Amino acid sequence: MTLMSLGLVRGLVGQVVGTLIGFALIIIGRLLMGYDDPWYAEGAWALGSVFGTLGFLVGVGAMDDWFQWMVGRFPPIHHGPPKGKPAWTRYFGVDYNHKIIGIQYGVTSLVALMIGGGCAVVFRTELARSGLQFLSPELYNTLIGIHGWAALASILLGVGAMANYLVPLMVGADDMAFPRLNAFAYWINVPAIMLLLGSLVMNWDSGWTFYPPLSTRGSVGYQLAFYSIYMIGLSSILGSINIIVTMLLMRPKGMSLFRMPIFCWAMLATSLLQMTATQTIGQAVLMLSLERALGMGYFDPVSGLATATPNGDPILFQHIFWFYSHPAVYIFVLPGLGIISEILPVFARKPLFGYRWIAMSSLAIALVGFLVWGHHMFTSGYSPYLRIPFMLSTLLVAVPTGVKFFSWLGTLWGGKLTFPTPMLFALGAISVFLIGGLSGPVLATVTTDLYLHDTYFVVGHFHATIFGGFVFPFFAALYFWYPKITGRMYNETLGKIHFWLMTPAFWMMSLGQMTVGTMGMRRRIADYEQALGGMINDPVTVVRDGANVLISHGLGKVEVGHIIITIAGFTIAFSVLLMIYNLFNSLDVGELAGNNPWRSRSPEWQIPSPIPEHSYPTPITVVGEPYDYGLAGSTYVSMTPAPGGDD
Amino acid sequence: MSAHVTAAHGAAHGAGAHEDSHGDGAHSYAIHLQHSRLGLWLFFISEIFLFGALLAARFYLWRDDHGAIVRPELDQVVGLIVTGVLLLSSWSMNMAETGMEYDDRRTFSIGMISTFILGSIFLVGVMIFEWGLIPFPGYTAHLKPWDGAFGAIVFGMTGIHALHVLSGLIFIAIVWRLGRLGHYSGEQHWGVEACAIYWHYVDLVWIFFYPAIYLIGHAVHH
Ligand SMILES: [Cu+2]
Numbered sequence: 084m085t086l087m088s089l090g091l092v093r094g095l096v097g098q099v100v101g102t103l104i105g106f107a108l109i110i111i112g113r114l115l116m117g118y119d120d121p122w123y124a125e126g127a128w129a130l131g132s133v134f135g136t137l138g139f140l141v142g143v144g145a146m147d148d149w150f151q152w153m154v155g156r157f158p159p160i161h162h163g164p165p166k167g168k169p170a171w172t173r174y175f176g177v178d179y180n181h182k183i184i185g186i187q188y189g190v191t192s193l194v195a196l197m198i199g200g201g202c203a204v205v206f207r208t209e210l211a212r213s214g215l216q217f218l219s220p221e222l223y224n225t226l227i228g229i230h231g232w233a234a235l236a237s238i239l240l241g242v243g244a245m246a247n248y249l250v251p252l253m254v255g256a257d258d259m260a261f262p263r264l265n266a267f268a269y270w271i272n273v274p275a276i277m278l279l280l281g282s283l284v285m286n287w288d289s290g291w292t293f294y295p296p297l298s299t300r301g302s303v304g305y306q307l308a309f310y311s312i313y314m315i316g317l318s319s320i321l322g323s324i325n326i327i328v329t330m331l332l333m334r335p336k337g338m339s340l341f342r343m344p345i346f347c348w349a350m351l352a353t354s355l356l357q358m359t360a361t362q363t364i365g366q367a368v369l370m371l372s373l374e375r376a377l378g379m380g381y382f383d384p385v386s387g388l389a390t391a392t393p394n395g396d397p398i399l400f401q402h403i404f405w406f407y408s409h410p411a412v413y414i415f416v417l418p419g420l421g422i423i424s425e426i427l428p429v430f431a432r433k434p435l436f437g438y439r440w441i442a443m444s445s446l447a448i449a450l451v452g453f454l455v456w457g458h459h460m461f462t463s464g465y466s467p468y469l470r471i472p473f474m475l476s477t478l479l480v481a482v483p484t485g486v487k488f489f490s491w492l493g494t495l496w497g498g499k500l501t502f503p504t505p506m507l508f509a510l511g512a513i514s515v516f517l518i519g520g521l522s523g524p525v526l527a528t529v530t531t532d533l534y535l536h537d538t539y540f541v542v543g544h545f546h547a548t549i550f551g552g553f554v555f556p557f558f559a560a561l562y563f564w565y566p567k568i569t570g571r572m573y574n575e576t577l578g579k580i581h582f583w584l585m586t587p588a589f590w591m592m593s594l595g596q597m598t599v600g601t602m603g604m605r606r607r608i609a610d611y612e613q614a615l616g617g618m619i620n621d622p623v624t625v626v627r628d629g630a631n632v633l634i635s636h637g638l639g640k641v642e643v644g645h646i647i648i649t650i651a652g653f654t655i656a657f658s659v660l661l662m663i664y665n666l667f668n669s670l671d672v673g674e675l676a677g678n679n680p681w682r683s684r685s686p687e688w689q690i691p692s693p694i695p696e697h698s699y700p701t702p703i704t705v706v707g708e709p710y711d712y713g714l715a716g717s718t719y720v721s722m723t724p725a726p727g728g729d730d
Numbered sequence: 731m732s733a734h735v736t737a738a739h740g741a742a743h744g745a746g747a748h749e750d751s752h753g754d755g756a757h758s759y760a761i762h763l764q765h766s767r768l769g770l771w772l773f774f775i776s777e778i779f780l781f782g783a784l785l786a787a788r789f790y791l792w793r794d795d796h797g798a799i800v801r802p803e804l805d806q807v808v809g810l811i812v813t814g815v816l817l818l819s820s821w822s823m824n825m826a827e828t829g830m831e832y833d834d835r836r837t838f839s840i841g842m843i844s845t846f847i848l849g850s851i852f853l854v855g856v857m858i859f860e861w862g863l864i865p866f867p868g869y870t871a872h873l874k875p876w877d878g879a880f881g882a883i884v885f886g887m888t889g890i891h892a893l894h895v896l897s898g899l900i901f902i903a904i905v906w907r908l909g910r911l912g913h914y915s916g917e918q919h920w921g922v923e924a925c926a927i928y929w930h931y932v933d934l935v936w937i938f939f940y941p942a943i944y945l946i947g948h949a950v951h952h
Contacts, residue, residue, distance in 0.1 A: 153904050155911050260765045324772045362779035378876035393879040
């Protein structure tokens with residue numbers, strides 16, 4: 084076996100070759116058009132990013148079968164590990180099995196999480212004390228931008244991991260509706276992450292929101308970031324179409340929509356958002372790229388012809404950007420909230436309270452989510468008449484979200500609760516999401532938002548929402564399905580240490596961020612005034628040898644906040660590394676888990692762990708309600724085909 | 731971009747992909763036809779948001795100082811001709827698909843070739859007369875991409891649409907050739923159907939783009 088037989092390695096080589104082809108096209112094109120200097124960085128990196136991604140996909144082999152189809156051959160779907168290679172190699176190349184793709188998504192998600200978290204640890208250290216210690220303002224801004232997009236990529240990959248692994252299993256399907264498209268949608272993320280890392284080297288300083296006119300000027304690293312996001316978005320769109328078709332058309336006999344495991348409802352709502360809203364972020368970054376490379380006047384107000392013809396408008400960008408980026412928050416949290424609803428009944432041994440309400444609330448959140456984007460723009464200078472409608476629609480989101488909270492409480496009420504790690508993380512998620520939820524209306528209300536808009540209060544609110552709505556539930560899911568995926572148990576003690584480190588640290592971090600925000604700490608800024616919010620102890624000077632000597636620098640109140648936030652941030656980062664160690668180490672040393680350690684009713688727990696290549700030997704039949712835990716004699720799925728019918 | 735091509739093909743491919751899978755042929759074909767159809771229509775719904783964003787940008791930016799909707803002075807004859815050509819190509823595409831439904835390979839072939847030619851005329855027409863990308867004796871194009879919001883939107887909308895036309899042409903060429911090789915039949919021709927729906931969809935988008943670019947608002951000289 085050689086290195087080049089790994090799809091990933093071939094893909095990376097392909098990306099380099101593709102990038103060089105993109106460069107060459109620009110150089111040749113400009114020479115043909117008679118330019119003196121054929122090298123044009125903006126155009127070269129834009130085209131290089133696109134061709135590099137294509138090169139990766141060709142190299143890894145994600146389009147092999149489509150090329151075959153073009154010349155009239157129909158290769159069968161390949162099952163099982165690649166011939167003549169060790170079994171582990173299938174994780175590093177194109178594989179069509181949804182369980183393999185789900186694991187690929189999951190591991191890539193953790194890699195992106197470490198990139199995003201790593202950036203945060205670096206600039207958090209810088210922020211711990213006032214004054215610039217070791218970062219330049221440019222690098223600081225690049226780091227917060229990469230932190231944002233790497234974390235968002237990690238979340239989208241995590242959503243993809245759960246959706247790909249779980250949805251076909253939960254609906255009893257052998258695989259996704261379009262396995263080739265599924266593999267393609269995964270692999271396009273890898274060159275995208277490479278582009279994001281490349282942009283780190285080349286700098287871009289607008290933060291993750293890319294607001295023009297800042298983003299239409301400045302260093303060329305933007306182009307790489309734009310196409311990274313474009314490709315991640317494309318993956319979202321293709322993946323969500325696959326999920327919806329799988330869920331709507333591949334359910335087994337007896338599984339009506341209201342008998343699907345509740346996570347499927349969450350993924351249905353999520354996929355509808357992913358499939359539609361993602362187009363606008365793709366369009367937004369494409370327009371920025373074209374504006375930079377060709378001077379097209381979409382957003383920069385001074386880019387146009389003189390006189391009476393219209394020019395670009397930066398507010399337009401904000402509309403298009405937030406039309407995706409608000410619903411994006413629901414793309415992140417709806418699957419997570421679905422995981423909470425999935426896990427609680429198992430460890431409460433009670434039916435899920437208000438199944439239909441939960442299912443409908445996911446759809447309602449998705450729907451209302453389209454109508455609220457303007458709450459990010461209260462201070463942007465758009466028409467004041469738009470403020471009130473956007474405020475009201477945003478406050479409306481609290482209703483379906485509240486439905487979920489009441490359902491969780493109702494499920495827990497009177498249950499026979501046990502607290503293994505997944506349950507702890509589900510409960511931790513609720514506590515953190517509550518912090519995020521309660522701080523939301525303060526920002527949705529125009530009068531208070533005008534004061535809090537550009538402060539750390541927003542940072543605190545956002546991170547609580549995302550950690551409560553996605554990160555905690557995702558970790559719960561990792562621990563919960565780990566025995567199903569690997570056949571072995573993770574180390575419960577390490578899992579509990581992870582939880583008890585991360586949860587209080589997160590409360591401190593999030594509440595700390597809100598506190599320094601109300602004290603006047605602005606976001607997206609590399610440094611702050613030490614005296615902001617007042618001083619705890621004043622600088623003391625003494626006279627020594629006839630000169631004034633400073634003996635204490637004093638400590639600002641905001642500074643104390645930042646020190647606490649930084650310590651909390653480090654604690655969270657350490658606890659996550661502990662989890663990653665636990666998950667990898669337990670692959671070898673974990674105890675054998677058996678088929679159904681949690682006594683779940685869901686179909687995937689009724690088959691062996693780890694799951695064989697073809698998950699269900701015969702089609703399953705649904706004969707009861709999914710969450711009737713504790714009801715004597717009730718069954719959800721029958722693993723043998725229903726007698727009689729021949730369909 | 732070219733990902734649009736692969737996406738359409740990916741969805742279109744479902745049927746071919748499963749001719750090999752376990753189960754009896756006709757039954758499994760029917761199931762996967764259902765999957766592929768839904769997949770393709772979901773892709774269209776998704777793309778509505780792409781074209782919608784462009785239309786929104788057009789109506790947002792193309793305003794005069796009083797907020798009234800304006801448009802650039804473009805060559806109306808060119809706009810009318812390319813639009814007519816594209817509408818005509820939808821008709822010939824329908825002919826090709828109907829031909830395959832009745833196993834009439836001659837009609838299929840004529841329809842596909844006509845559609846390809848008409849689509850190419852549209853594409854080349856846009857490239858010569860709208861974009862001025864290919865020099866044409868005695869004709870100068872009106873706008874450059876960097877001519878303010880007029881140039882940006884005209885090139886953005888026609889550019890994204892042209893990429894869809896181009897991917898449609900590639901799709902047509904492949905399906906036509908596969909049809910000639912005998913890959914489709916009256917009962918099983920999802921590839922042809924997908925190609926036809928995709929082409930009609932691209933035409934439909936132009937029905938919205940054409941008035942937005944050429945007709946709505948009062949013309950402002952640039
Ligand atoms: Cu929002």
